Structures are given as structure tokens and as C-alpha cells.
Amino acid sequence: MTADLDDLRRAFGELTSLHGWAPLQTPRSLLLALTGRVGAVASLVQWEPETGPQAVSPELRDELADCLVYLVALSDALGVDLVDDAVTRIRGAVDQGRR
Amino acid sequence: MTADLDDLRRAFGELTSLHGWAPLQTPRSLLLALTGRVGAVASLVQWEPETGPQAVSPELRDELADCLVYLVALSDALGVDLVDDAVTRIRGAVDQGRR
Amino acid sequence: MTADLDDLRRAFGELTSLHGWAPLQTPRSLLLALTGRVGAVASLVQWEPETGPQAVSPELRDELADCLVYLVALSDALGVDLVDDAVTRIRGAVDQGRR
Amino acid sequence: MTADLDDLRRAFGELTSLHGWAPLQTPRSLLLALTGRVGAVASLVQWEPETGPQAVSPELRDELADCLVYLVALSDALGVDLVDDAVTRIRGAVDQGRR
Numbered sequence: 001m002t003a004d005l006d007d008l009r010r011a012f013g014e015l016t017s018l019h020g021w022a023p024l025q026t027p028r029s030l031l032l033a034l035t036g037r038v039g040a041v042a043s044l045v046q047w048e049p050e051t052g053p054q055a056v057s058p059e060l061r062d063e064l065a066d067c068l069v070y071l072v073a074l075s076d077a078l079g080v081d082l083v084d085d086a087v088t089r090i091r092g093a094v095d096q097g098r099r
Numbered sequence: 100m101t102a103d104l105d106d107l108r109r110a111f112g113e114l115t116s117l118h119g120w121a122p123l124q125t126p127r128s129l130l131l132a133l134t135g136r137v138g139a140v141a142s143l144v145q146w147e148p149e150t151g152p153q154a155v156s157p158e159l160r161d162e163l164a165d166c167l168v169y170l171v172a173l174s175d176a177l178g179v180d181l182v183d184d185a186v187t188r189i190r191g192a193v194d195q196g197r198r
Numbered sequence: 199m200t201a202d203l204d205d206l207r208r209a210f211g212e213l214t215s216l217h218g219w220a221p222l223q224t225p226r227s228l229l230l231a232l233t234g235r236v237g238a239v240a241s242l243v244q245w246e247p248e249t250g251p252q253a254v255s256p257e258l259r260d261e262l263a264d265c266l267v268y269l270v271a272l273s274d275a276l277g278v279d280l281v282d283d284a285v286t287r288i289r290g291a292v293d294q295g296r297r
Numbered sequence: 298m299t300a301d302l303d304d305l306r307r308a309f310g311e312l313t314s315l316h317g318w319a320p321l322q323t324p325r326s327l328l329l330a331l332t333g334r335v336g337a338v339a340s341l342v343q344w345e346p347e348t349g350p351q352a353v354s355p356e357l358r359d360e361l362a363d364c365l366v367y368l369v370a371l372s373d374a375l376g377v378d379l380v381d382d383a384v385t386r387i388r389g390a391v392d393q394g395r396r
Contacts, residue, residue, distance in 0.1 A: 050248050064173070071167060139238075227322070236332055287359060
């Protein structure tokens with residue numbers, strides 16, 4: 001599979017609609033959900049060596065995936081064009097670094 | 100612009116190479132960087148009403164963009180296929196919710 | 199000075215009252231504020247070696263202090279007896295580890 | 298019980314010694330552990346109303362307690378006098394606010 005963020009948006013939209021979760025998904029709730037998933041990633045690597053875990057557990061993959069889900073949902077809820085902004089920002093830093 | 104995550108990876112790779120930052124970008128350092136940016140987002144909405152800020156400030160857009168940069172860099176550093184995992188995970192939740 | 203958490207509560211109560219901030223200090227807002235300060239600590243050590251910074255900067259001390267302020271305020275807002283709970287919890291883990 | 302932070306330090310020291318955990322407790326590991334517990338608190342209130350949960354669950358109490366454990370351990374590992382710093386900081390903000 002080579003999925004993109006629009007596939008993710010479609011799937012998340014279906015899940016939200018299926019459970020009637022839209023009213024819950026305020027920006028602050030989505031941000032707390034993102035905080036929770038980043039915290040879960042931290043819990044999974046907190047006692048690991050600096051290079052990180054040798055093998056990435058399914059649980060760690062799931063938590064990283066959930067971070068993306070909530071980051072995209074939060075950005076969409078705020079009307080932010082996340083990927084374009086990120087590329088513009090990094091491109092700007094590259095140009096500045098080259099001067 | 101309609102950028103995708105590969106554009107972001109290319110730009111971030113250039114920035115990393117320009118500054119010689121690769122040795123710094125261990126999984127745990129990237130995770131702390133992600134934690135920092137999520138925290139910055141939280142700081143920007145901590146006293147806002149539940150619906151979030153009326154207007155999204157450039158600073159908030161920048162911090163969300165940085166969250167994506169570090170989440171993608173962390174996942175890449177761990178060899179995780181972030182978007183595919185996220186779509187598979189949400190599709191699975193949709194299928195389970197339909198049963 | 200050898201301050202304790204009640205000194206902190208008194209000082210924070212004065213600050214809150216001085217600025218009329220009480221209505222802002224809902225549990226979720228205080229939690230976002232805590233998330234923000236933990237993120238700021240992460241930002242300050244994200245590229246540091248594993249042992250942490252050689253010298254602790256005033257900024258890092260301030261951010262750690264703010265983490266405590268918001269953690270205590272959040273717990274108080276929820277009616278939780280934070281220190282007693284923490285000691286009971288760790289004592290329980292010690293007893294369990296000894297068995 | 299009216300425990301204070303020194304009781305907590307003693308109990309945490311015993312637990313650490315019992316399990317031989319001292320080498321694991323680097324500043325960055327303790328910070329990731331703190332991030333994990335703050336994330337767990339966020340997960341427990343992410344879909345709650347703004348006022349927070351009506352009743353505080355034992356799980357939420359435990360996570361808040363763990364936040365304190367790791368925040369104190371992190372500050373001690375960095376040689377920071379957490380409570381004094383926090384009181385000084387808030388007192389300074391009160392004085393500034395009064396001017």
C-alpha cells in the first residue's frame with residue numbers, strides 16, 4: 001500500500017461518522033489526544049538506549065500512527081494546511097542556511 | 100502548492116545535510132523535539148476557549164508544521180511506514196466498528 | 199529558603215487572585231499549561247547528550263519550576279492529594295518489590 | 298498521612314535501590330518518563346468536558362502521582378531545587394504584578 005494523507009483523512013472521517021464522534025473533536029480535545037499518543041511513544045522508549053529500540057514493536061508503530069491521525073485531525077480542525085506549511089517552513093530554513 | 104510527505108522528507112534531508120545535523124537526530128532526540136513542539140502548540144491554546152483560537156496565528160501554524168516534521172523524522176529514523184500504518188489502523192477500526 | 203508546597207500554593211493563589219485568573223484555570227487548561235512547560239523542558243535538552251546538560255541554565259530551572267506550579271494547580275483543581283498519593287504509590291511499589 | 302517531598306524522595310530512593318534502576322535514571326530518560334505520565338493524564342481527560350471529569354478515577358490519581366515522582370526525580374538528577382525555585386518564581390511574578 002502507498003497511502004497518502006487524503007486516504008487517512010477519508011478513513012478517519014468514516015470512523016468519526018460511524019461513531020458520531022464529530023462533536024467531541026474540538027481542537028483542544030484533539031490536542032490532548034495528540035499529547036496522549038506522544039506520551040505513549042515516550043513511555044515505550046523511556047528506558048531505551050539513545051539509539052532507540054532495536055526492534056520497533058507493533059505497539060510503538062500503533063502509537064506513532066495515532067500521533068499522525070490526531071496531528072492531521074487537529075490541523076484540519078484549525079483549517080491549517082499542514083504539509084504545505086511544513087514544506088514551506090523547511091524550504092525557508094534551507095534557503096536561510098545557504099545564505 | 101500541493102506538497103506531500105516526500106517533499107517534506109527531501110526538504111528536511113537537505114536541511115539536515117546542510118547543517119551536518121544527522122548525528123544529532125537519534126530517535127530519542129527527535130522524540131524530545133516532537134514533545135517540545137506539541138508543548139508549544141499546547142502553550143498557544145492553553146487559555147483559549149474549547150473551540151480553539153478564533154484565528155490561527157502564524158506561530159501556531161509554524162508549531163503544527165514542526166510537529167509534522169519531527170513526527171515524520173522520528174518515524175523514518177525508526178524505519179516505520181507512518182502513513183500506511185495510520186491508514187491501516189483507522190481502516191481496521193472502521194471495520195471493527197461496522198461489525 | 200526551604201519552601202514547601204503550601205508556600206507554593208499560597209504564592210500561586212495570590213498571583214491568580216491579583217490577575218483574576220481563576221476562571222481560566224480549568225483542569226484542562228492547567229493540563230495544557232503543564233504540557234507546554236514539559237515541552238519547553240524537552241526543547242531545552244533535545245539535542246543534549248544522554249546525561250543531560252552539563253550546566254543547568256536559568257531557563258531550564260524556570261521551566262521545571264513551572265511544571266511543578268501547573269502540576270500542583272491541576273491536582274488541586276481536581277481535589278487530588280498529590281504528594282500523599284505519590285508516596286503511597288511508591289511505598290506500595292517498594293512493598294510489592296520486596297515480596 | 299501528610300507526606301512531603303522528602304518522604305517521596307526517600308520512597309523513590311528505596312524503590313530505585315531495590316531494583317537497581319539508578320543507571321537507567323538519566324535526565325533524558327526521566328524526562329521521557331514524565332512526558333509519558335503527562336500524556337497518560339491527557340488521555341484520561343481528552344474527551345471530558347472543559348471542567349474536567351466529575352469524579353477523579355484512581356487511574357487519574359495514579360498518573361498525576363507519577364508525574365510528581367518523575368518531575369522530582371528529574372529535578373534532583375539535574376541538581377535543581379524545584380520547590381524553592383517555583384516559590385521564588387511565583388513570588389517574583391506576584392511582585393511584578395503588584396507594581
